[in-house]
Amino acid sequence: MAGHSPLDAATVRAAAAAPTRRDGVETLVAFARTVRAAGVAADPGRVQVFLAAAAELGVDERAGTYWAGRLALCSGPQELARYDAAFTAYFGCEQPPPGRRRPAVDTERAVGLPGTDRAPEAGETEHEPRVAAADRTEILRRRDIAALDPAARAELRRLLALLRPAAPMRRTRRRRPARHGRIDRIRTVRAALRTGEVDRLRHTERVVRPRRLVLLLDVSGSMAPYADALLRLGHAAVRRRRGTEVFTIGTRLTRISRELGHTDPNRALAAASAAVPDFSGGTRLGDQLHAFLAGWGRRGVARGAVVVIASDGWERGDPDRLAVGMARLHRLAHRVVWVNPHRAREGYQPLAGGMAAALPYVDDFVAGHSLAALEELCALLVDERRTG
Amino acid sequence: MAEAWWDVEDVDGPEAVVARLDGVDYLAGDGIGTAAWLALRMGRPLLVEGEPGVGKTALAQALSDAFRVPLFRLQCYEGLDASQALYDWDFPRQMLHLRAAGAAGETDAATLEAGLYDRRYLIARPVLRAIEAAPAVLLVDEVDRADDEFDAFLLEVLSDFAVTVPELGRIAAKVPPLVVLTSNRTRELHDALKRRCLYHWLDHPDHAHEVAIVRRRLPEVSARLAEDVVRAVGRLRGADLVKPPGVSETLDWACALLVLGVRDLDPDSAARTLGAVLKHREDLDGIRTAGLDRLLAAGD
16 A cells, blocks of 8 residues: 555564664663553554654653553553553652552552462362262262362362353344244345346345353452352353353452453463452452442443352342342342352351342352352353343 | 645644634644644544544544545444445446447447446545545544444555456555544444554533633523533533543533523523433433532532
8 A cells, every 4th residue: 555554573673763863762662561561451563653753752852752652552441440550660760650640440450469479289179189089070070069069169170160151042143044943134135236136035134143141250359269260161151152251240240351362271360369369358349349330231231141150149248239239230130140059058148238239130040159059050040041 | 754745834843723713614633733743744644533422523524624624524334334435336327338338339348348447437435526526534433333343444544545347456645634533432343453643632621611611602602601510511421420421512502501691600591401411311300300400500
């Protein structure tokens, strides 16, 4: 293309060489590396754009460098605060960079938080018992996850990776050619145009697509024995279908859909654990639900989706606030499923403040305390007839 | 770098873009000015994200006005495909053409076909229209609403600003149009598409800036009323609401007060016009319960 010049290496070199000095480029590249280390997805392509942008704006001015980096290197509001911090640290300025307040959209996740040690060690799987006979597996399937010993847990992880959680299908606006259904006038006419005669009628049908599946997983202290299994369920769901969203709730809301995207369950779990700052803390279900609705749900993530909340319903905050949030979620979502491991216990009554408040807005209330129960959950999710 | 193209001889930096936007009553900050200038100079699309109502769509409109070029808007929705974004053949008219040619005794197949795929019968959709009309501004609005396959399609169009119609050949833009994509982040855009773009996060303006926007858009509003409205909206944003108001709601509210002939924002006039800012029953109830006088109290 004339006029429009894509950024090849030569352009960047030329652009970088002309208005800035060689050491200027080195400084900028080193800065980009700092930004990447701070957790911003500044890949080499973006760094090239950054250099070109900086050359356009002139790096003598701090604001020019700031905006060039922010526009070229960042790709989401959650990255802006990290970028600002890296900029301040790198260029060592007393006053904050020219950008304004950071947006209150995502729960900011700090870099390099504790929690990495929760990653399943490689050694653990080596002790996996070789005598995994069918009956053993069957017993394992029925046992409460909280009561399993480490060897059984390792086996459970393997079985959890086989789960296929997915939401049911829905009809979309889009139509596609089909053998039956509404008559497709355009294709019929087009065929007639070719042969001069309407030989047969063409049809279209509605395209069906899977509903979005959204998992909100409670990782507070009281749910700790189930957290690993639930995260693995989340991983299986994300791997199964793009667009699945997984969040952890506790004292704060953290989105881990991206971290769970890794193919290998153990690496995905390690990344997710590193991202979650509040493992085994308290629970503020109401606040976290509101944070989810304000930051994600209302914008469309929960709309028409199947939302699964896994929590024991122990609420430290105000149950009424949880009820308001649940009511709103119930209006937005296609279906709300609550997974409570305690439900399987004999004589359990949903009396805990949060649980009692949430129950009126829950379509399905299931246990999910064992592998078998999680399998039942997966079957229930895809079953459209269960829709209330 | 791309040569300066349309009507931008006197635009020599971000400040000049801000000044141009100011000329069409869009008060932009440094960030927008720099982003737009780089998008122009580097021929890259500009991806603008931000809370609803902060002026993402208005930015594209303002850019088209500021540089006196036409604006083409592609509103994205689920199921959007190439025939709605690029072009479509007008089949009924093609049929009529065949009938007319048949009636006139034209029998040569080649002539018939050549007439059939004439540019006349091509219905250009926003992307093709922007490419043909360039210099122009192409607004791809709410791109997160389209399916993720659409990202790949956009990537193809945005990489060389050309459309190939098999029957007609390649239609390329003389100069790349300025492309503005907006997203509300209901869906994570594909990384390849993001990489292609300059990314700008549009924040709510600060108090003074927002007062200036209200005063500029609605010159009849008194300085005091503008201050009051913006302060109240700022407090509403701080409250825990289903839908915090954006700049467009601020303008709606100020406009509503203006139409009612209100000079001072008091609890009574606020109660009557609150529907211009808050569109959810829970929000209205919550704010009314908390007390409108607290919302409107002077000072910080």
